[in-house]
Amino acid sequence: MQQKQRLDLDNYLPYLLNRVGFAMVESFTMDALKANGLTIDMWRVLAALSNADELRQVDLSTKTSIDASTMSRIVGRLVQMGFVTRSRSKNSNREVVVALAPKGVAFIQRTIPIAHQLEAISAADLPAKDLAVVKRALRHFYDNLSKARPTR
Numbered sequence: 688m689q690q691k692q693r694l695d696l697d698n699y700l701p702y703l704l705n706r707v708g709f710a711m712v713e714s715f716t717m718d719a720l721k722a723n724g725l726t727i728d729m730w731r732v733l734a735a736l737s738n739a740d741e742l743r744q745v746d747l748s749t750k751t752s753i754d755a756s757t758m759s760r761i762v763g764r765l766v767q768m769g770f771v772t773r774s775r776s777k778n779s780n781r782e783v784v785v786a787l788a789p790k791g792v793a794f795i796q797r798t799i800p801i802a803h804q805l806e807a808i809s810a811a812d813l814p815a816k817d818l819a820v821v822k823r824a825l826r827h828f829y830d831n832l833s834k835a836r837p838t839r
Contacts, residue, residue, distance in 0.1 A: 700828075707809070715805055719798040724768070728753055729761055730798065733770060733787065737795045741786035743776060770794060 696702045712727045720730055731751045736742060742750070748758040762785050765771040770791035776782035787795065810818045 704825075711805055711809060715802065718805070719801045723794065725770075726761075728757070729765055729770075732758075732761055732765060732785075733791050733795045734799070734802070736771065736785065736787045736791065737799070741784045744773070744783040744785055747785055765791070 715730075716727060720726065725733075728751070731753070732747060735747055735750045744758060744762060745755065747753075747762075748755050751758070753761065762771060762773055762783075766773050768790075769788055772786050772788050774784055774786075776784045813821075
């Protein structure tokens with residue numbers, strides 16, 4: 688008789704990542720986003736744009752891990768809400784570039800400290816060198832999974 692396979696969720700990496708991610712998203716949404724009618728995906732777009740004058744929509748999709756069709760809808764909604772602008776690229780009429788509008792700049796400046804505070808709370812009592820190892824490992828995990836994905 689074959690032995691029944693078991694999975695210890697408390698020691699299973701995908702479960703642990705999801706659990707932490709869910710708790711952080713829930714907290715950040717309540718503290719920073721809900722009152723403004725924004726989702727965590729919308730905020731990721733704004734945060735990514737805070738580090739660039741503008742980004743091609745396709746690059747924004749890659750940077751935030753949001754698929755292209757969803758990105759298009761998110762950007763459209765953020766344009767309607769006045770947080771971003773969308774225009775044709777100077778390099779190619781086929782490319783769309785997205786930039787923060789003044790409302791988006793003001794909002795992201797108010798919420799970045801909340802994001803940093805949430806990170807500090809979650810990593811409380813963890814030495815900075817250990818946090819750096821966790822972040823490096825997570826980037827490594829993502830790179831490995833990206834390489835393992837079949838090309839479409």
